[in-house]
Amino acid sequence: MSLPRFRWVVFVRSLVATEEHPPTQIFRLLGRFLAQHNQEALFLEERGNPLTVTALRRRGAAAYRELSTDWPELRYHTVEHRFGADLVEWLGRTLATADIALVELGTDEELTRWVGQLSRPHLHTILVDLVLDDPSLEQLRSRIDPATFTAVICHPANVPAYRGRTSARRILTVEGAPERLAAALAEGTLAAVLQAAQEMTTESPATNGQRPGHPQLSNGGRG
Secondary structure, eight states, rough: OOOOEEEEEOOOOOOSSTOTTHHHOOOOOHHHHHHHTOOOEEEEEETOOHHHHHHHHTTHHHHHHHHHOOOOTOEEEEEEOOOHHHHHHHHHHHTTTTTTEEETTTOHHHHHHHHHHHHHHHHHEEEEEOOOEEEEHHHHHHHGGGGGGGEEEGGGGGGTTTTTTTOGGGGGEEESSSHHHHHHHHHHHHHHHHHHHHHHOOOOGTTTTTTOOOOOOSSSSSS
């Protein structure tokens, strides 16, 4: 599989808490998939977030050792919590040379919102929503505007939260084993990015600068 080389920045809730947070394993596998396909990816999580703190209390430093030893291909950093103008300035710097930004629903709400607001022709943003049955995320879904993102990639059960709030063609669903989910997440993101770029080149003046919705993707997900 030959892919254009992109620079990815991925904001996750935790890349450490594998037992506390099942999507952690999916994002680790995503990083491995991207490395194997000559992509440049940086994973960021907020320092001292509750999921990682819980994992460290349970496993101690072994949790970090396991990440660095078993997943050496992953580029991973913790970052300070920011808000307001400081957050916007930092995000601008962090994403200045990025092509793709993924943000996992459940990361800091203000950061998530600003990632969507920073969508540009040269910066494609993806909201990733894979968690089920979490009341706190149900409330968050209603507050985040999915229309600001290039696409939303989510579990099929979470589609109703986004239906009618963004083009149905911008909603991609993925499910299955972690390995398949990781590959579908990468492939779906790349398909959305390439489709958005194509739409920009063929955009009619009648669209008044607004991007049309993305078509349904045929990479293992369903619109």
